[in-house]
Amino acid sequence: MTDTEQTIQSGSMIDLHTHFLPKIDDGSSSVEESLKMLADSKKQGIDICVATPHCHLHKESDLEHFLRRRQAAFEELMSAAPGSGLPAIYLGGEVYLDNNINKYDGIERLCITGTKYILVELPRQRLERRITEWIFNLTVKGLKPILAHVERNDLDELEEMGIWDLDIIFQLNAQSFLGFSERRRVKKILARDKKFVVSSDMHNVTNRPQCMLRARKVSERKFPSLTEEMFGGNGREIFVGAEPIG
């Protein structure tokens, strides 16, 4: 049995939507908090953690600015990180789709380290149909979009927009598995024949902490046939051949 097969059997998890980089967005407020978030993740069985700080692009230079800030936060964190006991770290961004991000040069630099996968977030205001086209155009460029916390959106609106017809990955937040009414929405979404991943979207160690293990346990009871692929397998495929940055 290979190492990867052994890890999969032990129920390890992938977390590809998090805000653990220090002082870059509304996530971790200090290096200490970041390290605690990562240590909690490792303890819960997560062996890969992707940092996805919020990324808003409104002009060409915003992309470079984001990457510089992300690198600085990452280096500050790594300078204090212990040599072992943390998940493997990859960098990405949670890219806000309030305009057509295809127009910015180098948009592929926002993909998760060493991969073609890019995490995108739908805007909070009323959605417009052309967003579907923007996401589709990312795929035309050869990128592989992951739609962040899909359960937050109006499901009828997503239907009208044709979002479900896209060949992309749909990400659900672990927190949504923990409450009864949220879980009903999750159940509705999971009835679709799409590729899903569950991630934490953790922001801190207080009110939005790592909760993947709790969510996984609930999922094992409620959605047993989908749990392994949603918490591990589908995410793991993304990282085949991609080396972590930290």
Ligand SMILES: [Fe+2]
């Ligand atoms: Fe997020």
